[in-house]
Amino acid sequence: MNFLGEAYLLETDTACELYDVIAESPILDPHSHADVVEIVENDGWNDVWEVEAATDHYVWAAMRKRGVDEELITGDAPNREKWNALATVFPEFAGNPTYEWIHLDLKRRFGIETPISAETADEIWQETKRQLQRIDMQPQELLREMDVEVICSTDDPTSKLEYHERAVDEVSGVDIRPTWRADRAVNIETPPWNDFVDELADSTGTATDDFDGFLDALATTHDFFQEHGCRASDLGIHEPVSRPVSKTRARTIYRKEREGRSLSEREIGDFKAFMLEYIGELNVENGWVTQLHIGPLRDYRTKLYERIGSASGGTVSTQRIEIAENIRHFMNVFDEECEIVLYCVDPTQYPTITTISRAFPNVSVGAAWWFNDSSFGMEHQLDYMGSVDLLANHAGMVSDSRKLLSYGSRFEMFRRSLANVVGNHVERGRIPIEVAHDLVEHIAYDRPKKLFGF
Known part of the structure; x- marks a missing residue:
């Protein structure tokens, strides 16, 4: 087989036929780390x-x-x-x-x-x-040439979204939307949390001296993102925490941290549980998708983190986290209330998130993520997810990328992997070819478009 030839990743004639159905579909990217400044400035x-x-x-x-x-x-x-x-x-x-x-x-x-x-x-x-x-x-021309229809960046709640506003007038043919990334609001145990609270006050003009002001300020940013076309929140979680926590309890923990007193592990967990539920409530009000990225143990290599910082290649995966019990309360509170997409970084956790998706009609399995976004990882996930839940319920591909040129190549790898998986089902007599045509088209384009409300 020729390197990256026409049959790249496609093992059968049926897979080739199915890939032809979706090869030219527009790209919808609900989760990226796109540099909106780079796109709008268009300097290349x-x-x-x-x-x-x-x-x-x-x-x-x-x-x-x-x-x-x-x-x-x-x-x-x-x-x-x-x-x-x-x-x-x-x-x-x-x-x-x-x-x-x-x-x-x-x-x-x-x-x-x-x-x-x-x-x-x-x-x-x-x-x-x-x-x-x-x-x-140049960036804008390349996005159009790759037929990127929608791309969602990842943005801190304190962002003024100036370049998103400019993009509306200055970028044609591509819909660039923000995503409300709430990690800094939730991670009360990290040193930058107090800085975030102060930045939140400055960016919204809402005093965050007390807990009610903090929540109001977050809600203000949520509405601001809504006005700018946001369709989803995102939250990166090592190990989820979800349980009933009163506002009084969360307020006490908030005050304690703001006063510089140390928090216990239980207090940290209770605050995170309250905030996860609060974010869910905001998302229900604005009709957003709740994206949860679960599992990475970030900045594991200390020397690398100290020299370069986060997102430098020092994150690892671990099986030793609890998902099912830890997220049970959240899933039941928001049962059929809002769309939820679950991503996990460790493939041994696919059974957990897939069976949760199977149990809740409003929950979807997200794209094979991070260490799994190879053809091997994608096919493994699609095969398993389709055998337990429904392939038609897959949330579709995301680039999760900081690199503009990679949008085309990553989506091509996914589409070829998808065509290969479904093609093998056809070859084994499990799916009629006409149904396979509709299925790959649905997953590649129709499903994410409807799910995220693009």
Whole structure:
């Protein structure tokens, strides 16, 4: 089989037929880390390192594993030297999805089919640098060329969304929406929490000296995001906590933390449980989807975190968290009240989130996430989820990416994986081909469009 050829990831003629049905479907991306400033300013990039690696911790982690010095990854070395270092070890990435994604980007966006290596580094650098000067390689043009219909960024509640406002007038053909990311409001045990409370007061003009003011200020930001087209909240959780907690109890914990007194583990858990339920109530009022990203143990490698900070490639996965019992109260409080999408970072937790989805009509399994967003991980998840819940209930693909060029390649990998999974069902006599056509089209486009209300 040719590298990234027409049958890439497609094992049968039926899979090829099904991929043809969805290959050109517009992209709906309900969860990304899009740089809205980059899109609106539309200045483009200077070189292939900026495009492919400057913001991609998947690339960084793989380079570290192959012995590349940090100065040539996130340090101050010139981009040309960083690209050469990446190209030198890139053949050793084979088998990892990063190898495919970047080659897909080069092939689909630049027309470059030459494999990346030390020998081809200069050729690819020069050719991509030349093409990046063209108007049609600017961010807005590329989004239109990839047929990105909707993209949702991830935004702190205190954001003024100035660039989202500009995008309405300055970006045509692409609907750019914010997502209300509430981690900093919930994580009372982290040092930046008090800073967030002060920023929230400044951004809303609402005093947050007391708990009622804090809640009112959060609600103000929620409504502000609603006015700017937001359709979902998002919350990153290591281990969920959900149980009945009174407002009086939460108020006491709030006051204690604001006064600088230490909190017990129970108090931290109670505050998080109250806030999770409060966020759910806000989402019901505005008709939003509640997205919960569960499981990552962030910043696990201390040296890396201290040198570079979060989102640098030092997060790990663990089986040792409780999901079912810990989220039971929340699921029952919001049973049929609002749409909920569950993502988990550890594939051993698919049975838990999938059976929860099976039990609640308003709950959906989200895309295979983080360490699982490879063809292997996607197919595994789709096969399991479809056998227990319903494939038609899958929430669809998200890019979860900071890198604009990756939207096309990640969605292509998902669509090919989806076509392969459903194609195998057809080949085994489990699904009629006509039903398979409708199913892949539904998951690739219709389902996320309806679920998120785009």
